[in-house]
Amino acid sequence: MDELSALIVEDSPTMRQLLVFALSRVRGLSVAEADDGLDALKKLAAMAFDIIITDINMPIMDGLKLVKRVRSDERYADIPIVIITTEGGAEDRKRALALGANAYITKPIRAPQVIKTVKELLKI
Amino acid sequence: MDSGSPGGTLRSYLKRGEDFIDEILRHNEFLRLRVVQLESQLFMDNTPVPPPAAASELRVVFEQLHKEHDQIQRRFDNVAVETEAHKERYAQIEEENDRLVNLFVAGHQLYSTLELSDAVQIIVEILLNFVGAGRFAILILDEPSGELQAIESYGVDRDAVPVMPKDVEPMLACFSTGKPEVSEAVSEDWDVNQPLVCIPLKLGKEVIGAVTIYSYLEQKRELTPIDLELFSLLGDRGGAVLESARLFSSSDGGPRSVQAFIKLMKNEGGHG
Numbered sequence: 001m002d003e004l005s006a007l008i009v010e011d012s013p014t015m016r017q018l019l020v021f022a023l024s025r026v027r028g029l030s031v032a033e034a035d036d037g038l039d040a041l042k043k044l045a046a047m048a049f050d051i052i053i054t055d056i057n058m059p060i061m062d063g064l065k066l067v068k069r070v071r072s073d074e075r076y077a078d079i080p081i082v083i084i085t086t087e088g089g090a091e092d093r094k095r096a097l098a099l100g101a102n103a104y105i106t107k108p109i110r111a112p113q114v115i116k117t118v119k120e121l122l123k124i
Numbered sequence: 125m126d127s128g129s130p131g132g133t134l135r136s137y138l139k140r141g142e143d144f145i146d147e148i149l150r151h152n153e154f155l156r157l158r159v160v161q162l163e164s165q166l167f168m169d170n171t172p173v174p175p176p177a178a179a180s181e182l183r184v185v186f187e188q189l190h191k192e193h194d195q196i197q198r199r200f201d202n203v204a205v206e207t208e209a210h211k212e213r214y215a216q217i218e219e220e221n222d223r224l225v226n227l228f229v230a231g232h233q234l235y236s237t238l239e240l241s242d243a244v245q246i247i248v249e250i251l252l253n254f255v256g257a258g259r260f261a262i263l264i265l266d267e268p269s270g271e272l273q274a275i276e277s278y279g280v281d282r283d284a285v286p287v288m289p290k291d292v293e294p295m296l297a298c299f300s301t302g303k304p305e306v307s308e309a310v311s312e313d314w315d316v317n318q319p320l321v322c323i324p325l326k327l328g329k330e331v332i333g334a335v336t337i338y339s340y341l342e343q344k345r346e347l348t349p350i351d352l353e354l355f356s357l358l359g360d361r362g363g364a365v366l367e368s369a370r371l372f373s374s375s376d377g378g379p380r381s382v383q384a385f386i387k388l389m390k391n392e393g394g395h396g
Contacts (some may be wrong), residue, residue: 107256
């Protein structure tokens with residue numbers, strides 16, 4: 001299998017480490033990290049990613065703005081995006097999905113849930 | 125004309141000949157019907173009828189095949205049982221991996237800083253992201269007064285968190301056992317005076333503070349064994365982490381006393 005790559009966008013080092021540990025168990029998937037939405041856009045411009053996993057609440061550029069920016073750029077139109085949030089309500093889910101996110105994970109984060117979602121979106 | 129005459133003898137022969145022909149015809153008819161029956165059966169079965177010796181051999185082969193089929197079926201059943209056991213084991217290993225990842229990351233992050241505000245923030249993140257607590261507070265014991273005061277909160281205004289004497293419930297049980305007091309309830313109702321969880325923050329055997337959880341995130345339906353282990357981890361390590369950070373910051377002009385620590389943290393503002 002060709003190497004796939006994931007970009008984790010999360011301002012909390014604790015959450016980032018948890019997500020990196022979780023996704024490092026997916027064979028053939030390399031993981032890069034970004035501190036916020038703006039950092040993520042810089043990393044997207046520098047290299048290709050197969051999936052983006054982003055928190056919603058972040059400084060500088062939050063997850064919803066990042067989704068909007070990514071979806072408005074045709075170069076990234078096909079990259080699946082997973083939103084991570086504390087909000088479990090249907091309205092928030094609808095908002096994220098309407099902006100172009102493909103999946104939605106709610107906190108508390110469990111590694112099997114993250115792995116399952118990423119594998120489904122990457123079809124691996 | 126009698127039978128002894130040449131004519132009678134001839135008629136007798138002719139009669140026997142007729143009988144013989146009739147018998148042959150009947151037999152022929154029987155055989156013809158039998159052939160039709162067999163052909164019909166062969167057509168239905170699409171199987172050539174083996175000669176009797178071959179049939180006997182085939183019966184033996186058939187019995188062997190039947191035995192092999194039974195053996196394979198038994199092996200198949202065994203494999204199915206093993207597969208179920210492996211699936212169950214795999215799920216257990218996944219759960220164990222999840223548990224270890226959570227504990228490792230939580231433990232690793234707790235010891236990743238000596239900055240006071242970062243240490244507090246990490247405890248907040250563990251409670252929010254790993255446990256799924258929606259409303260909670262971190263309280264520190266002011267030894268002279270014997271009261272616990274909130275230095276940080278999430279989902280609830282810090283000023284709304286009551287000062288709690290250490291010798292009154294719910295803190296009393298927490299301080300006397302040194303272990304987390306946990307209610308299994310995960311309801312949406314909450315009361316800042318009646319925390320669902322009270323985790324003593326320990327420095328060795330001494331309790332120097334507590335974490336109180338009032339409610340969980342909406343999507344959290346139940347407490348898991350991982351949550352209970354995280355509570356224990358926070359209780360056993362959280363106090364030491366906060367005290368280490370306080371001492372470290374005091375060496376750099378930070379708060380030298382617990383009272384100064386509480387004052388400093390209150391001035392830095394909470395997440396409520």
